[in-house]
Amino acid sequence: MNKNDAKNRIEKLRAAIDEYRYAYHVLDRTTISDAAxxxxxxxxxxxxxxFPDLITQDSPTQRVGGTPLDKFDKVTHARPMLSMEDVFTLPEFGEWLDRIKRLSSAESFFLMPKIDGLAVSIIYVDGLLSSAATRGDGKVGEDVTLNVRTIESVPLRLKETRSVEVRGEIYIATKDFKKLNDQQSANGEALFANPRNAAAGSVRQLDPKITASRHLSFVAWDLVTDLGQTTQAEEWEILRELGFKPTPDSVVVSTVEEVQSHWKSLQTKRDGLGFWVDGMVVRVNDNATFDGLGVVGKTPRGLVAWKFPAEEVTSVVKDIQWFVGRTGAITPVAVLEPTQLGGTTVQHASLHNFDEIERLDVRVGDTVVLYKAGDIIPKVKEVVVRLRFDGSKAAKPPTACPVCGSAVERKEGEVAIVCSNRQCSAQNQEAVLHAARAFAIDGIGPATIATLMDAGIIQLPPDLFRLIPDDFNGLEGFGEVSANKLVDEIRARKEILLAKFIVALGIRNVGEETARDLAKRFGTVDALMSATLADLVAVPQVGAIVAQSVVDYFAESHHREIVASYVANGIRIVSPVVVDTSNLPLAGKSFVLTGGLEAMSREEAKEKIRALGGDLSESVSKKTSFVIVGTDPGSKYAKAQALGIPILSETDFIAMLASL
Ligand SMILES: [Zn+2]
Incomplete structure (x- = not known):
């Protein structure tokens, strides 16, 4: 980015951030997620x-916290309360560490969880709590002494008669946060978006009785007064002796590997810590070295917060591209500035269809908020319209297939724009890839399929099973050994379960669970092919749309020929073993899974449910009995809440299994 572009971008970012911060800190209103x-x-x-010369005094990076509210008395901090630089990835952390090593002889580092709460400074005079203030803008905070006095983990009298300033975090434990929101909801009051807001809102109350009723907690993380401590670790000892609880899970390490492994282990156990943690603080342990490294702007150099993978992140849309899927549907994909989301680098986000583009009003050049739905696919949550550049144009739907150039069509009442050409090579290529995955042929990917199709060796998915090693002669990237290996693998996959075979056909709206239901009900592919709409709708879990998709699919002779061609090429379709499950404990119960599980894989969880007679479904409906919610749940979680479907955590689910 050149300097002029950077300047423009910086100005827009500052204005947007300021607006959000004002809403959040002054009006106590959340308009964008913390992560975004x-x-x-x-x-x-x-x-x-x-571009350091573009830094101005009024930049949001140059201040800390928020403007103190008028309703509180102001307190000027004797030493400003500084903020921390954030890093999000190992390479970014590495850059910080390299800088520290270059500028100092730091050898050991103090690690502690970054608890998500409200930072306060507490002053004791001759061992007695004298005053407490919020961070405010870093220089001037709000006097919240009466409120802080209500917090049980804040000592009113120190164990030693000392005059000290101690800083730390006021937070609300996860269980207390849940209770608080339950109560808010029972009283018909607004819910707190997260424990940080709850802690901040509870401390900044004019009536200390309200604060007292919120069950806040406090951990110390800084002893400002010099009591002879030479390292952060020694500070922890002194804080303990004075009667404080210093931030738990804190350790001293010396290598980058140790830092990384502690960061990982903290991330793994964060849900079980009982309080919200959004990352890990790494500080130079030796105080003289730390002080010697100094302060850049409002950030001490010797301190950094290594955040956990964000669940939401912003990025810029570089392009909107259209792809043709196996059903001919032309799907838009946003091409993004590469960014880190949930621990992986993200460069594309699905936009689903043109209606979705219109709903979000996503345009090329826009800054968007991304999140991960379910497990892997990033989605666009919203556009940060504030950052849109002048003269940007609304996206347009495609008028021709981006692959074969044929006209596009849009069926009445459907959102998908489809390529009208049944022989469109993109559709066939996607269909072959999809089938290869359903048959679990791992050795073949999009590139090989494209090569084979371009060479005219295969046209349709069943052709895979006619391949012989000689077909690969002269094809780029293939030798005798690799050709033999791939052909052997394909031959070894000729036997397939009916459910997987149905998946391989790529019928619209039929996913793995539905395919399993269909296989169980119809037993053979012939029975499925001759099923009527009424037969299909009669299957539990199958709705009208799925039923119509199945009927439409087999109504096309082209598709019946594909089934015949598989059989002619030696595919053996295995019928499911029908077991009477009506006496099993989960019979009649249907489950939906969302998010990742820790004690078992999703497949294992599904197997357990099926083994006990339960059904699985891909989407939440009124018919769903339970939704199992793991880490990073997708929109299914919200839907379950909206419909009032009982929600099980992984622990609840394991307890349920154990109780059967
Ligand atoms: Zn096409």
Whole structure:
């Protein structure tokens, strides 16, 4: 990015961030997720690092916290309460570490979880709590002494008669947060978006009785007064002796590997910690070295927060591209500036269909908030319209197939725009790839399929099973050994379960669970082919749309020929073993899974449910009995809440299995 572009971007970012911060800190209103706001701040911070002369005093990176509210008395901090630089990836952390090693002789590092709460400074005079203040803007905070006095983990009298300033975090434990929101909901009051908001809102109350009723907690993380401590680890000892609880799970390490492994282990156990943690703080352990490293702007150099993978992140849409799927549907995909989301690099986000583009009003050049739905596919949550550049144009739907150039069509009442050409090579290529995956042929990918199709060796999915090693003669990327290996693998996959075979056909709206239901009900592919709409609708879990898709699929002779061609090429379709499950404990119960599980894989969880007679479904409906919610759940979780379907955590689910 050149300097002029950077300047424009920086100005827009500052204005947007300021607006969000004002709403959040002054009006106590949340207009964007914390993660997305962090992401914008991080972008601004990085641009300012690249062009330091563009840093201005009023930049959001140059201040800390928020403006103190008028309703509280102001307190000027004797030493400003600084903020921390955030890093999100190992390479970013590595850059920080390299800088520290270059500028100092730091050898050991103090690690502690970054608890998501409200930072406060508490002053004791002769061992007695004298005053407490919020961070405010870093220099001036709000006097919240009376409220802080209500927090049980804050000592009113120290164990030693000392005059000290101690800083730390006021937070609300996860269980207390849940209770608080239940109560808010029972009283018909607004819910808190997260424990940080709840802690901040509870401390910044004019009536200390309200604060007292919220069951807040406090952990110390800084002893400002010099009591002879030479390292952060020693500070922890002194804080304990004074009667504080220092931040738990804190350790001293010396290598980058140790830092990384502690970060990982903290991330793994974060849900079980009982409080919200959004990352890990790494601080130079030796205080003299730490002080010697100094402060850049409002951030001490010797301290960094290594955040956990964000669930939401912002990025810029570089392009909107259209892809042709196996059903001929032309799907838009946003091409993004590469960014980190949920621990992986993301460069594309699905936009589903043109209606979705219109609903979100996503345009090329827009900054968007991304999130991960379910497990892997990033989606666009919203556009940060504030950051849109002047003269941007609304996206247009495609008028021709991007692959074969044929006209596109859109069926009445359907959202998908489809290529009208049944022989469109993109559709066939996708169909072959889809079938290869259903048959679990791992050795073949999109590139090989494209090569084989371009050479005219295969046209349709069943052709895979006619391949012989000689077909690969002269094809780029294939030798005798690799050709033999692939052909052997394909031959070994000729036997397939009916459910998987149905998946391989690629019928619209029929996913794995539905395919399993159909296989169980019809037993053979012939029975499925001759099923009427009424037969299909009669299958539990099969709705009208799925039923119509199945009928439409087999109504086309082209598709019946594909089935015949598989059989002619030696595919053996194995009928499911029918077991009477009506006496099993989960009979009649249907489950939906969303998010990742820890104690078992999703497949294992599904197997357990099926073994006990339960059914699985891909989408939440009123018929769903339970939704099992793991980590990073997708939209199914929200839908379950909206429909009031009982929700089970993984622990609840394991307990349920154990109780049967
Ligand atoms: Zn086409």
């Amino acid at each position: 706001l962090d992401s914008l701040k991080h972008e601004l911070y990085k641009l300012e690092q690249e």
